[in-house]
């Protein structure tokens with residue numbers, strides 16, 4: 293059996309620069325960002341609109357590459373991977389949760405959760421058990437055959453959380469996961485993500501404006517104008 297390596301950091305970013313060309317004007321996304329995130333934490337990225345949160349999540353999530361600097365995720369230096377190998381690495385080790393859920397509308401809840409397992413070529417015999425267990429864990433055992441259009445916003449995000457965890461990733465990234473939910477549903481989704489993060493000992497990195505999300509964090513990374521201005525552990529004693 294493969295033993296997962298014990299990692300010093302879930303994410304290590306060193307001197308990352310990223311800019312975009314917009315109508316021949318160069319716009320800074322990230323300016324010399326360095327960040328270490330320890331494993332098994334609930335880390336929240338916070339900052340005003342346009343500060344670089346999504347750009348940073350895209351670097352960590354291997355959706356985009358930096359112009360310069362080093363990005364190491366779950367022990368893998370992403371610069372050493374070809375584009376195909378990077379996609380494969382992402383599919384096997386990183387789960388994604390989105391503001392607009394991004395479920396495939398023609399697939400049932402069951403099939404949406406199974407989809408990343410098909411992509412990661414997990415054998416058929418293993419898939420059903422994992423999917424049913426996850427749907428049960430997010431409280432949707434009785435909705436397996438429902439399509440996204442037959443589910444509420446909160447139920448859709450529960451499916452998306454189950455989908456993000458299906459490959460048993462080292463890291464789950466969530467971009468504004470409560471932005472399209474009312475505050476009570478948002479609170480339940482935060483509690484679910486927190487419980488899954490702790491039970492499964494997976495690292496969550498969440499970009500959010502939502503004070504309820506920040507309230508659940510182990511640590512908060514503050515970004516302004518493409519620069520990290522603060523990275524603070526939250527003392528749980530102080531919070532209770």
Ligand SMILES: Nc1ncnc2c1ncn2[C@@H]1O[C@H](COP(=O)(O)OP(=O)(O)OP(=O)(O)O)[C@@H](O)[C@H]1O
Pocket residue numbers: 312313314319320321339340341342343344345346347348
């Ligand atoms: N694909 C792109 N093309 C051009 N500019 C971009 C692109 N993506 C991001 N930017 C610019 O990079 C900067 C950082 O954007 P980013 O989306 O990372 O911020 P954000 O903190 O996630 O914002 P929000 O909270 O509004 O989602 C902004 O100035 C933005 O306009």
